[in-house]
Each structure stands twice: as structure tokens, then as C-alpha cells.
Amino acid sequence: MKLVWFRNDLRVRDNPALFNAAQPQQGVTAVVTLTPDQWRQHDDAPARLAFWWDNLKLLADELADYHIPLQVLSLTDYASCGPALLTLAQSLNVDSLHFNREWPLHELQRDETVISLFQSQGIDCDAQACGDLIIAPQQLRTGQGQPFKVFTPFARRWRTFLLQHYPSLIPRPAVQPAVGVVLQPLPPCPFDADYRRDLWPAGEEAAAQRLQHFLQQREARYAERRDFPAQPATSTLSPWLTCGVLSPRQCLLALQQGYQDDSWLMGSWLNELIWREFYRHLIVDYPLISRGEPFRPEVERRIQWQNDPRLFEAWCQGETGFDLVDAAMKQLLRTGWMHNRLRMLSAAFLTKLLQVDWRLGEQFFMRHLIDGDFASNRGGWQWSASVGADAAPYFRIFNPHLQQQKFDAERLFIQRWLPQGRLRPEPVIDYSATRKIVLERYKNASS
Ligand SMILES: Cc1cc2nc3c(=O)[nH]c(=O)nc-3n(C[C@H](O)[C@H](O)[C@H](O)COP(=O)(O)OP(=O)(O)OC[C@H]3O[C@@H](n4cnc5c(N)ncnc54)[C@H](O)[C@@H]3O)c2cc1C
Numbered sequence: 001m002k003l004v005w006f007r008n009d010l011r012v013r014d015n016p017a018l019f020n021a022a023q024p025q026q027g028v029t030a031v032v033t034l035t036p037d038q039w040r041q042h043d044d045a046p047a048r049l050a051f052w053w054d055n056l057k058l059l060a061d062e063l064a065d066y067h068i069p070l071q072v073l074s075l076t077d078y079a080s081c082g083p084a085l086l087t088l089a090q091s092l093n094v095d096s097l098h099f100n101r102e103w104p105l106h107e108l109q110r111d112e113t114v115i116s117l118f119q120s121q122g123i124d125c126d127a128q129a130c131g132d133l134i135i136a137p138q139q140l141r142t143g144q145g146q147p148f149k150v151f152t153p154f155a156r157r158w159r160t161f162l163l164q165h166y167p168s169l170i171p172r173p174a175v176q177p178a179v180g181v182v183l184q185p186l187p188p189c190p191f192d193a194d195y196r197r198d199l200w201p202a203g204e205e206a207a208a209q210r211l212q213h214f215l216q217q218r219e220a221r222y223a224e225r226r227d228f229p230a231q232p233a234t235s236t237l238s239p240w241l242t243c244g245v246l247s248p249r250q251c252l253l254a255l256q257q258g259y260q261d262d263s264w265l266m267g268s269w270l271n272e273l274i275w276r277e278f279y280r281h282l283i284v285d286y287p288l289i290s291r292g293e294p295f296r297p298e299v300e301r302r303i304q305w306q307n308d309p310r311l312f313e314a315w316c317q318g319e320t321g322f323d324l325v326d327a328a329m330k331q332l333l334r335t336g337w338m339h340n341r342l343r344m345l346s347a348a349f350l351t352k353l354l355q356v357d358w359r360l361g362e363q364f365f366m367r368h369l370i371d372g373d374f375a376s377n378r379g380g381w382q383w384s385a386s387v388g389a390d391a392a393p394y395f396r397i398f399n400p401h402l403q404q405q406k407f408d409a410e411r412l413f414i415q416r417w418l419p420q421g422r423l424r425p426e427p428v429i430d431y432s433a434t435r436k437i438v439l440e441r442y443k444n445a446s447s
Pocket residue numbers: 226234235236237238239241242269272273275276277279338339340341343344347365369371372373374376377378380381384
């Protein structure tokens with residue numbers, strides 16, 4: 001009997017750990033570990049957890065077709081995973097445990113502990129599979145053998161490596177013998193949470209349809225339209241990618257299939273998938289990022305966070321009086337998702353103009369995003385605050401008025417999210433005066 005441990009890889013298609021476990025057709029049991037204390041500590045949004053659970057339910061149904069029962073272990077935190085998994089494995093007489101790697105520090109530590117525990121009991125662990133990246137961490141190095149710190153050369157190397165090691169989809173798992181398999185219904189959803197199911201339908205099928213729709217209807221004009229939040233221009237696939245209901249490899253191969261030539265390789269959409277890979281590679285090479293330290297501490301040392309609770313609260317509620325920032329925050333609060341251009345704008349607004357520590361903004365995003373993803377969120381926040389890898393210099397400050405004129409000139413997005421006819425709050429800061437103060441502070445600290 002093999003045991004396959006699902007985490008953020010809730011899919012049957014293109015799942016290397018599941019495929020490997022099912023190869024010998026000697027029987028497979030699937031397991032998930034519920035660790036609510038840990039997830040609370042990680043600020044996982046209720047919407048993200050509820051979406052994850054809905055996907056898990058559909059996965060359980062799908063696995064049943066392969067005669068693979070799914071067991072749910074209700075635990076507390078990551079420390080409780082090893083002993084509980086071992087007890088289950090021993091009761092089922094399992095000879096190997098299979099799972100796909102995850103990259104944030106706590107997840108790496110959890111997995112190392114589980115591997116050691118299983119090995120100490122003579123049970124194999126197949127823990128090398130990489131399911132959520134196209135190119136695994138530590139494969140790409142500079143000419144000097146160092147990890148990349150800058151995106152453009154990383155992306156160049158990534159593309160070259162891709163062509164040398166072109167991936168293919170992992171087949172679906174083999175159907176297991178039906179004899180002795182007892183399928184139990186999943187317990188009721190343990191999370192007291194809801195989300196916009198009309199926007200984010202669960203399941204691999206829904207993800208595949210959205211991917212196809214994007215590639216057929218939007219991808220050709222992605223570069224031209226992706227920065228305009230009122231337009232349906234981006235894929236909105238991030239929630240499925242984050243929970244691993246869809247893999248980036250599936251995205252890549254579907255993208256490539258739509259082209260007669262090689263131009264897809266230099267396309268803007270692939271570039272965004274490479275950003276996703278960049279942030280994952282970074283947290284593996286620089287574990288300090290996972291510990292809450294900035295990638296560029298020398299920049300952060302020059303910044304004096306003001307952390308004014310009144311300003312922070314206004315930002316959280318979308319009541320700063322800056323229309324595009326407020327509309328963006330309302331989009332986040334009501335849908336669990338925010339357009340990328342607006343994530344950049346609202347994060348830069350909070351950190352640079354309101355002078356609030358990026359960690360507070362990062363936490364707030366994490367608590368509300370249905371696609372909350374440690375590597376991308378931390379990377380995005382550090383980048384926006386200019387303390388991250390390849391970030392713009394601190395003194396480059398987005399002008400929220402210009403951003404609005406440029407990306408929502410007709411106020412279509414603003415009108416969608418800000419109630420009409422209600423008095424808008426006065427701007428919480430005077431943009432030009434604040435900009436001057438901030439730059440002065442920064443100059444004084446750096447001299
Ligand atoms: C401050 C900040 C916080 C962010 N937090 C998250 C987060 O928690 N989870 C998350 O998935 N993304 C995060 N992003 C990245 C990006 O905003 C979202 O991935 C994107 O908006 C999702 O929309 P989409 O699926 O339509 O993307 P598309 O434009 O269709 O791109 C396709 C996929 O590429 C990946 N991607 C796109 N842009 C980026 C990027 N800049 N960095 C990393 N991956 C990217 C996503 O997986 C996305 O689904 C953050 C960005 C910023 C600036």
C-alpha cells in the first residue's frame with residue numbers, strides 16, 4: 001500500500017506524487033492533514049481555506065474513480081503531522097509515503113521532520129516531486145554559479161533551460177484494485193467561511209475551462225490590456241494555481257499548443273508565470289525572506305515606518321479618499337482577489353506614502369486573498385516597498401492620481417467598486433506634501 005499526502009496540489013491531472021504512488025497498482029490511500037492553528041498563524045484567509053476545502057471535496061470524488069480513498073486527519077499544526085501520518089501509515093501497512101515539495105520555510109521544515117520520522121521507522125519517502133513549478137528551485141544559476149537576484153537574467157536563463165529540458169504532462173494515475181477499498185464521505189467543512197462561489201467555481205474542470213477561455217479569448221491581447229483593471233484581460237487563474245488545482249506546467253503546455261511558432265516563449269503571460277517561479281526560487285535560496293526579513297535590509301534600515309493606525313485602517317477599509325486605491329481595496333474585500341496593477345499600486349501607496357510597514361499590508365492581503373500565496377505575496381510586498389529582489393529604488397513613488405489617469409481614465413473600475421452618490425472621504429494625505437516629507441526622511445536617513 002502507498003500513501004499519498006495532498007497539500008496545495010489538489011488535482012489528479014499532472015500530479016507527479018500521485019502518479020508515482022499509483023504506478024505499481026498495489027493500492028493507494030490519499031490523506032490530507034488539517035492544521036488550523038498553523039494556517040491561522042500563517043494568516044490564511046477564510047475564503048482561501050473554504051475554496052481549498054471545496055476543491056478537496058471534488059478531488060475526493062475524482063480519486064474514488066481510481067479506487068483511491070481519501071482520509072482527513074484533523075490536527076492542529078505542522079508539528080502534529082509527522083506522528084499522525086506515521087500512525088496512519090502503520091495502520092495501513094504502508095511501504096512508502098509520496099508528496100510534492102512545497103517551498104516556504106515552515107513547509108520545508110515540516111516535510112524534513114516527516115521524512116526523518118518515516119525513515120527512522122523504515123518507511124520510504126518519495127518527496128522529490130516538484131508539482132507547483134515548471135523548473136524546480138536551485139536548477140538555475142548565474143555564470144558564477146550563484147542564485148539569481150534579478151528577474152530579467154533569471155527569466156532569460158529560465159527560457160533557455162526550458163528549451164533544453166522541455167516538460168511534458170504527467171499522466172493521470174493508474175486505477176487501483178477495487179478489492180477492500182472503503183470510501184468514506186468527507187466530514188463537513190471545518191471552516192466557518194464563505195467565498196464568492198460564482199466567481200471562483202471549484203475543481204479541475206472549472207480551472208481547465210478558465211484556462212481555455214483565457215487562451216482563446218484574452219491571451220493574444222494580454223500585453224496590451226493587462227494593466228487596465230476594468231478590462232477582463234488577465235486569466236484570474238491565481239486561486240486554482242495557489243491551491244494546486246491547476247499546475248503551471250498545464251498552463252505552459254496549453255499556451256504553447258495555441259501557437260504555430262515560438263513567439264509564445266517571449267510572451268507577456270509566460271513572463272508572469274516566470275515571476276511566480278522567480279519568487280519561489282528566491283525563498284529557497286534565501287530563507288531569510290521566509291523569516292520576515294527584507295531581501296535588501298540596507299534599504300529598509302533607511303525607512304522609518306510611521307505605522308499610524310488611523311491611516312492603516314483607512315487603507316484596509318478602502319476609505320483613503322484616493323479613488324483607485326479605495327476601489328482596489330473594495331475589490332479585495334468583496335471578491336478575495338485584486339488586479340495585479342492595483343496590488344502594486346495599493347501596496348506602494350501603503351508603504352511609501354502612508355509609511356506603514358510592508359509586513360502589515362502583507363498580512364492584511366494574506367487574510368483576505370483567495371489566492372494568498374506565501375512566495376508571491378511576500379515577493380510582491382517586498383518589491384512594492386522597494387526592499388525586495390529586483391525592486392525599483394525607494395525614491396520612485398507611484399503617483400496615485402497619475403496611475404488613475406493612466407489605467408482607469410474613464411473611471412470604469414472606480415465606478416464598479418465605489419458606491420455612487422455617497423460622499424467620498426477627504427484624502428487622508430496631501431500627496432505632494434507627503435511625497436516631499438517621505439523623500440526628505442529617506443535622504444536624511446541615507447546620508
Ligand atoms: C503586493 C502584491 C501581492 C501579491 N500577492 C499574491 C498572492 O498572494 N498570490 C498570488 O498568486 N499572486 C500574488 N501577487 C501577484 C499577482 O498580482 C497575481 O498573481 C495576479 O494578479 C493574479 O491574477 P491572474 O491570475 O489574473 O494573473 P495573470 O496575469 O493571468 O498571470 C498568470 C499567473 O501568473 C502568476 N503571476 C502573475 N503575476 C505575478 C506576479 N507579479 N508575481 C508572482 N506571480 C504572478 C499568477 O500565478 C497568475 O495567476 C501579488 C502581487 C503584488 C504586487
